[in-house]
Amino acid sequence: MQGERAAVERVFREEYGRLIASLTRRFRSIDVAEEAAGEALVAALEKWPESGIPPNPGGWLTTTAGNRAIDRLRREKQRDAKHQAAFMTYDDTPHEPTGPVEDDRLRLLFTCCHPALAPEGRIALTLRLLGGLTVPEIAQAFLVPETTMGQRITRAKQKIALAKVPYRVPEAGDLPERLDGVLAVLFLVFNEGYLATGDGDPVRAELTGEAIRLTRILRRLLPEEPEVAGLLGLLVLTEARRDTRVRDGQLVPLAEQDRSGWDRALIDEGHALIRECLAINRPGRYQILGAINAVHTDAPTTADTQWSQVVALYDQLTRLDPSPIVALNRAVAIAELDGPEVALAQVDRLPLESYHAWHATRADLLRRLGRHVEAGAAYDAAIAATSNSAERGYLTGKRAGLPEPTQR
Amino acid sequence: MTQYLLAVHGPAEMGEFGDYGSREAMEAAFAATDAFNDELRAEGSWVFAGGLQPASTATVVDGQGASPVVTDGPYLETKEVLAGFWIVKAPDLDAALALAARGSKACGGKIEVRPFDGLESDG
Numbered sequence: 001m002q003g004e005r006a007a008v009e010r011v012f013r014e015e016y017g018r019l020i021a022s023l024t025r026r027f028r029s030i031d032v033a034e035e036a037a038g039e040a041l042v043a044a045l046e047k048w049p050e051s052g053i054p055p056n057p058g059g060w061l062t063t064t065a066g067n068r069a070i071d072r073l074r075r076e077k078q079r080d081a082k083h084q085a086a087f088m089t090y091d092d093t094p095h096e097p098t099g100p101v102e103d104d105r106l107r108l109l110f111t112c113c114h115p116a117l118a119p120e121g122r123i124a125l126t127l128r129l130l131g132g133l134t135v136p137e138i139a140q141a142f143l144v145p146e147t148t149m150g151q152r153i154t155r156a157k158q159k160i161a162l163a164k165v166p167y168r169v170p171e172a173g174d175l176p177e178r179l180d181g182v183l184a185v186l187f188l189v190f191n192e193g194y195l196a197t198g199d200g201d202p203v204r205a206e207l208t209g210e211a212i213r214l215t216r217i218l219r220r221l222l223p224e225e226p227e228v229a230g231l232l233g234l235l236v237l238t239e240a241r242r243d244t245r246v247r248d249g250q251l252v253p254l255a256e257q258d259r260s261g262w263d264r265a266l267i268d269e270g271h272a273l274i275r276e277c278l279a280i281n282r283p284g285r286y287q288i289l290g291a292i293n294a295v296h297t298d299a300p301t302t303a304d305t306q307w308s309q310v311v312a313l314y315d316q317l318t319r320l321d322p323s324p325i326v327a328l329n330r331a332v333a334i335a336e337l338d339g340p341e342v343a344l345a346q347v348d349r350l351p352l353e354s355y356h357a358w359h360a361t362r363a364d365l366l367r368r369l370g371r372h373v374e375a376g377a378a379y380d381a382a383i384a385a386t387s388n389s390a391e392r393g394y395l396t397g398k399r400a401g402l403p404e405p406t407q408r
Numbered sequence: 409m410t411q412y413l414l415a416v417h418g419p420a421e422m423g424e425f426g427d428y429g430s431r432e433a434m435e436a437a438f439a440a441t442d443a444f445n446d447e448l449r450a451e452g453s454w455v456f457a458g459g460l461q462p463a464s465t466a467t468v469v470d471g472q473g474a475s476p477v478v479t480d481g482p483y484l485e486t487k488e489v490l491a492g493f494w495i496v497k498a499p500d501l502d503a504a505l506a507l508a509a510r511g512s513k514a515c516g517g518k519i520e521v522r523p524f525d526g527l528e529s530d531g
Contacts, residue, residue, distance in 0.1 A: 116501055163523045164410055166500040174502075 004049040012041050015058040016132030017217070021104030022062055024167065027069050030129065030157050035072065040065035105130060106221045107167050109214075112156075113182040114165045121156035122185050123192075128153055130217075131210045141207050142192065179222075183231050183286060186215050190235050194242070195388055202246050202390030208239055226277035230287030233273035237293035240266035250393035255302040267297045288317045307336040324350040328358055340368040356385035360395060372402045409497040411455055411524040412504040416517040418491035420463050420482075427491065427517060437516045444514035448496060453507060459492035491517060495524075 016037065023033035040061045054060045112125040124142075127133045133141075139149035159165065170178040193207025215232045222228050244261040245252055274294045277287050292313045299305040314330035327350055335343035344365040352358035359382035366375035379399035386392055418427040428434035448454040466482040482489060494511060498504040501521070508519045 114501075116505070162525075163521075164500045166502050170502075 005045065007053065008041075008044050008048050011053060011057045012044065012061070013132040015061055017105050017108070017130040017214075018058055019061050019065060020129050021108040023065055023069060024108060025104045026066065027073070028167070030160065032069050032073065033065075034129075036065040036069035037061070039068040043068075103221050105217060106169050109182055109218065110169055110178060111160060111165055111167050113178075113185045114160075115178075115181055116163065116165055117156050117159060118152070121152050121159075122181075123188055124149060124152050125156045126185050126214070127189065127210065130214055133206075133210065137206070141204055179225065179227065182218065183227060186211050186218070187231060187235075187286070189214075190238070194238060195391070202249070202251065202388055203242060205242070208235075208242065211235060212239060226280040226282050227284040227286050229273050229277035230284060230290045233270045233277065234286050234290035234293055236266045236273070237270035237290060237297050239263070240270065240297065246390045248393075249390055250397060251388070251390040253394070254296060259300065262297065270294060270297065283316065283320075285317065285320055288313050288320070292317075302336075305336070307333050311337055324352050325355070325357075328352060328355075328361060332361060335365060335368075340365040344369065354385065356382050356391070359385055360391075363395070363398070367398070367402065376402055409499055410504075411495055411497050412501075412507075413520075413522045413524065414494040414496060414504070414508045414511055415490055415520045415522070416459075416492045416494075416511070416515055417488045417520060418517045420485075420487055420489045422462055433516075437514070440514035440516075441511075444511055447510075448494070448507070453496045453498060455495040455497055457492070457494040460490060463489040488518075 019037050019040070020030070020033045023036055024030050027033060027036075043064050044057075044061065048054070109126065109130060112129055113122045117125070120142075124138055127138050127141075128135065135150050135153060136146050138153075139146040142149065169175070190208050190211035193204040193209075193211065196202060196204050196207075212232070212235050215228070215235055219228050219232050240263040241254070241257060243263070244257040244259070270290070271294050274287070274290045278291060292310055295306055295309050295313070310333040311330065314326065314333060317326050318330065328347060331343045331346040331350075334346060344362065347358065347362055347365065350358060359378050363375050363378035363382055366372075366378055376399060379395055379402075383392055383395045383399065386395065425431055425434040428437060445454070445457055448457075463482040468479045468481065468483050470477045470479075492515070494507075496504065496507050498507060501523075504521050504523075508521045512519045
């Protein structure tokens with residue numbers, strides 16, 4: 001019985017994004033869509049354990065939820081038509097296909113990631129409506145109280161309804177910029193899972209997995225966009241190393257990971273994606289980051305890594321995004337190519353005093369140069385600036401491994 | 409169509425040429441704003457627009473009590489105040505944001521976009 005319930009809930013979760021997206025287009029209201037989907041789940045939980053899961057569960061859920069929504073709207077129409085109208089989302093072109101692909105999930109994704117919404121609202125709404133995560137699940141993943149997360153989602157939905165955030169895929173001219181916003185949300189969800197803030201699990205597989213699932217959907221919807229393929233490549237190549245990344249509660253950096261524990265199937269998939277998107281010859285940030293990860297995952301050992309290629313890719317990335325964080329990552333590769341001294345000179349110039357990775361990089365370079373007292377101070381600063389338990393564990397271990405300063 | 413308020417925010421402290429660095433810059437912004445207003449009318453997005461006198465000329469009225477209480481000055485003492493506004497009609501937020509971007513460029517100020525409550529019109 002428990003197993004059956006779990007099976008129904010799994011199917012529901014799998015179908016949730018599609019269900020909400022199509023109901024939202026049809027009834028022009030996210031609230032109506034969510035309520036109807038919830039009622040369809042209740043119906044499925046009653047019916048499916050006896051009748052078995054229908055051959056097309058998504059279709060069954062859509063039909064059932066649609067009927068419930070119509071019933072509800074009929075009842076409410078008599079009550080307060082005007083109030084209800086205020087909470088309708090707006091659909092400019094209700095019956096036209098959305099460009100090359102007609103999938104309501106794409107509209108919903110662009111609505112959830114609209115730049116007019118607060119960034120934390122975009123992430124929460126995307127996970128809720130497209131990922132099918134519950135509010136408590138999202139709250140737990142981001143370590144905020146449920147009420148806070150609930151308010152965040154409610155505020156975002158209200159703004160969509162009242163300010164009329166459009167429910168459509170942006171036009172070709174606006175697409176690249178708006179697509180960047182969607183990709184940024186998916187990347188943030190992944191990163192929050194991969195190096196989680198706070199004292200909970202250092203890696204939250206439910207977030208990395210969800211980010212990859214949503215990016216896979218986006219890739220199916222926009223197969224021609226190289227940055228989408230680039231992001232998916234980047235995510236799967238990073239995910240492939242997940243199991244080797246934490247050992248005994250401590251972060252294991254790339255150079256020290258057991259490469260035999262990497263997921264070969266994901267690496268092969270990632271390499272194919274990166275080759276494919278680079279061949280389109282419209283390079284972008286995620287493609288380049290993906291390509292850097294492809295170089296790393298191509299090498300049997302750290303020493304065998306083609307560091308000159310990594311540096312060349314960071315040079316290309318710097319031209320697109322001349323940020324100090326890119327410069328910091330480039331310097332890490334420079335340390336392998338030209339030695340820690342050259343790298344340290346570059347790192348010291350960067351205005352990143354509040355960034356834990358800057359301190360951690362300096363600490364590592366100073367340690368390699370034998371400047372142990374300065375390295376110790378840099379490790380202390382890095383430990384103080386990081387909130388991830390596994391990273392703190394790693395840095396504390398490294399700090400303890402420094403030779404004792406000689407007596408004066 | 410929904411009506412949106414495009415509110416232009418600028419510094420509370422105005423110099424000789426308002427928010428602008430020179431007479432030329434001020435006049436150029438006025439001319440660009442006039443041109444943008446003409447475009448709004450031609451495109452059918454126009455409802456109303458106006459510039460405001462400095463915030464120091466504002467008066468706050470609180471009529472909630474038995475007799476109205478009138479106080480001098482703007483409601484909130486801030487460094488940035490409402491300097492002027494447009495009311496436009498647009499099919500959705502993206503369209504309103506696009507109008508705001510053009511208006512911002514024309515008048516040389518930041519613009520806050522807010523939908524009106526329940527004001528729908530057909531054209």
